[in-house]
């Protein structure tokens with residue numbers, strides 16, 4: 001069935017977030033791949049969010065990045081402020097509590113973060129002539145806290161990063177298949193994409209809560225999709241369904257969350273959903289989470305695919321480049 005037809009059939013409210021088993025993610029059997037892509041397609045059209053199990057990122061790699069996140073955020077504020085994102089090109093580095101505001105109606109996000117983008121696993125192999133990691137609208141190298149403050153941080157954080165980037169690279173062909181496109185469709189559009197990762201820390205919020213100041217206010221993500229690790233045992237993430245009801249997306253042991261962002265929504269004329277979500281930490285203890293945002297190269301135009309347009313479903317968005325889109329959103333988030 002056509003994508004537009006499937007989208008009409010599946011246009012119903014969701015009450016929970018589905019779990020998808022990725023054990024066949026590396027399979028070359030076309031039947032297995034199609035089956036997996038069909039599950040992904042269903043989740044992308046109905047919910048825009050799904051959990052993945054058997055994602056292949058080793059538990060010790062996850063435990064190590066969590067430890068580093070805890071140590072980093074426990075540093076004295078002035079040490080973290082040495083790499084404040086406002087001092088760096090393009091928002092890399094540390095963002096203190098309330099410095100961002102994802103919901104334009106909100107009063108600031110009650111989270112602190114550390115953000116960085118693509119960096120080769122082996123710096124000795126980086127070709128100085130190749131400016132791919134620093135080219136494009138969002139140019140700017142990463143900044144890291146001093147090794148004196150937090151030895152081993154960069155290495156252990158990058159170990160998780162590269163494992164998760166690898167998973168993201170394996171997801172793109174499946175998303176293409178889910179859209180009835182050749183599996184290589186995104187290859188030439190994701191040559192130099194930033195793959196931005198954030199370590200996030202949400203202090204607990206207790207007592208009466210001002211709904212305008214929560215962990216992260218209601219928002220959609222801006223890229224193609226996000227791979228999100230959330231700390232086990234702490235409910236905070238909520239996803240908005242079309243009845244405007246907040247559906248909890250609690251951490252499920254052994255899984256990651258994958259959610260779609262605005263670039264996919266624009267490309268698919270909203271057939272793939274970029275679903276509104278937020279996080280509130282009412283647990284009474286600190287909460288950590290780690291999103292990694294996968295976009296296309298910034299010069300790629302976000303044009304609706306022909307299979308996602310029909311006379312009843314005309315294009316919903318003006319065509320702009322991925323870079324223009326993301327940059328505009330970043331400025332709005334940090335200019336509150």
Ligand SMILES: O=C(O)CCC(=O)C(=O)O
Pocket residue numbers: 198200216221228230236237277278279289290291
């Ligand atoms: O911390 C979370 O669970 C969600 C984070 C998030 O939505 C984001 O950073 O875009």
Ligand SMILES: [Fe+2]
Pocket residue numbers: 219220221277
């Ligand atoms: Fe988000």
